[in-house]
Amino acid sequence: MSDEKYYEMLWNCESCGAMGLLAKSQKHCPQCGSAQNPEKRFFPEEGQEVEVQGHQFxxxxxxxxxxxxxxxxxxxxxxxxxxxxDGSKEVKAVTDPAAKTPEPPAPPAAPVASGGFPWFKIILVLLVLVAGFFIVRFLWKSDEPLKVVALNWSREVDIERFAAVEESKWCNELPAGANVVHRAMEEKGKKKVPDGETCKDIRIDKRDGTFTKKRECTPKYKETPEMAYKCRYRVNSWKVVRTDKAQSTQGAEPAWPAPRLYAAGGNIIGNERLASRREVLSVQLQPAKGEVLTCALKPEVWSRLKVGDVVTAKVRASGGADCDELKKR
Ligand SMILES: [Zn+2]
Ligand SMILES: [Zn+2]
Structure with a gap:
């Protein structure tokens, strides 16, 4: 036998009005003798449950x-x-109203515009017109002949120096050789930690005038700050100290700048080295009418062009060419 506890469901006598009768022990009204209507059984208020001792379901x-x-x-x-x-029917179960989550009150229905001036339609038409305007102006492209008026290039080289720098990181993420000068606790973020559980009793109608309770629990969490040590440290590392730049002078072939390094070599304080380099190649194009357009190009496209060439490209109504679709004629 299980150690499940059983409690009396309640019922009200419909004949004489007697209230809160016990559904298990009183199948008939003790005042007037009327039979209990099991369809109208109900759960008692919280804390008013009457346990049925030794009940065997x-x-x-x-x-x-x-x-x-x-x-x-x-x-x-x-x-x-x-x-x-023989031929009897089992009684129907009653559901515990407390187990249902209360529904939020329905929001007041939005007033339905009917028969009024069709503002909505007018706004919609305006939106379509505005969208159409933008599509034509910014997306519509036409193939246009463009004359190459200048070919420009610029090249940059970063110069790094090995030196002591001061940086700050979480103390467990320090780079090798870091020399910590200061450490302090800081909030690294939030974390969720278990915080007990929320439980409620679900009451189940056993349909014999009793009910049982089932405890349902869901874990609860709370957010707490996650603290960690933040370190300020000094470390010797390579850092960009300056950038040398070379630019096109009309007609000159692209060339990388040749920076002078004060002391080249390995990881010794004060030494310098060349680091990343970047190149921008562009062309200036003169359309039949309108302003000169500038296109950044890939080296293989750029190198095939000469000043005076005529190319075609898709040009937007708002100005600006589609540089990826540039074709030499
Ligand atoms: Zn009665
Ligand atoms: Zn009978």
Whole structure:
């Protein structure tokens, strides 16, 4: 036998108005003798439950087909009229209203515009017109002949120096050789930690005038700051100290700048080295009418062009060419 606890469901007598009768122990009204209506059984208020000591659950009650009295599942004949159990129906279950989550009140219905001036349609038409304007102006492209008026290039080289720099990082992420000068606790972020659980009792109608409780719990969490040590440290490392730049002078071939390094070599304080380099190649194009356009080009496209060449490219109504679709004629 399980150690499950059983509690009395309640019912009200519909004939004489007696309230809060016990559904398990009182199958008939003690005042007027009317049979209990098991469809109208209900759960007691929280804290008012009456436990049925030593209750042995055998099954749902059955309706006497002759006098409608509810009878325990174990009985073969109606306790009120002696009618046989044959052909009887089991009583229906009642759901605990407390177990349902209350629905939020429905928001007030938006007033439905009807028969009024069709503002909405006018706004929609305006939106379509504005969208159309932008599509034509910024997306519409036409193939246009463009004359190459200048070919420009610029090249840059970064120069790094090995030197002591002061930086700050989480203390467990320090680079090799870091010399910590200061450490302090700081909030690194938030983390969720278990914080007990929320529980509620679900009450289940056993359909024999009793109910049981099932405890349902879900874990709860709370956010707490996650603290960690932040370190300020000095470390010797390579850092960009300056950038040398070379630019096109009309017609000159692209060339990388040749920076002078004060002391070249390995990881020794004061030494310098060349670091990343960048190149920008561009062309200036003169359309039949309008302003000169500038296109950044890939080296293989750029190198095939000469000043005076005519190319075609898709040009937007708003100005600006589609540089990826530039073609030499
Ligand atoms: Zn009664
Ligand atoms: Zn009966």
């Amino acid at each position: 055998v099954g749902a009650d059955w309706h006497c087909p002759y006098c409608q009295s509810p009878n325990g599942a174990a009985a073969s004949f109606c306790g009120a009229c002696g009618g046989a159990k």
